[in-house]
Amino acid sequence: MSRRITGARGQLAGAAAEQSVLRHYLAAGHSELARNWRGEAGEIDLILARGEEVIFVEVKASRSFAAAATRLRPAQFARIQAAAEEFLATRPRGALTPMRIDLALVDAAGAVEVVENLGL
Template sequence: MTGRVGYLAGAAAEDSVARDYERRGYGVVARRWRGSGGEIDIVLRDRDDFVFVEVKKSRSFARAAERLSAAQLGRICRTATEFLAGIPGGMGAGMRFDLAMVDGAGRMQTVENITL
């Protein structure tokens, strides 16, 4: 997907993921938060901790997972640190990184606390 269709499909996937987390009791703090080094799709709050979610939409979960590189995860980590530095007490908060994948049929699969 490219252009406007890809943008809209990505936004719809992010909406679905955000609603899923909200149903599970997380609070959405920011969507598409942009720092100096990159963007975080969804920032969530879980009590005193923050969850930074990268959303990948593709035909299959396997293809979606393949689209997250170590370099991209590094940018997300640096951007998350920048986000936390901008809020009171943020640097002392716990954090984790999740990968939320949405396939071509709209099904969702989440991998919590990802590392590469």
């Protein structure tokens, strides 16, 4: 069973997980557009690009990949999707920009596993 870390420790753990995920994507040839972007619809942990595609990444840290994967609820996915659409609306090509939403899982050892293209 996974325990959620809250407060200042949780923020530090979250920042470390986001940094691990960012390194993972950068090593794969992506570029960073924004980190912890906040719009009216909500926050997106990482926004990256590879070619014309924009990738919106939700980062989850937990002791195990299985525990982290279960923490993305449908309502949270809907908020991420709305925030992604809000972000794209600020860009020159807007809705014509290819996009995907990924879930990046980070375990206690700092290993990263990415589930690409959730629900789109």
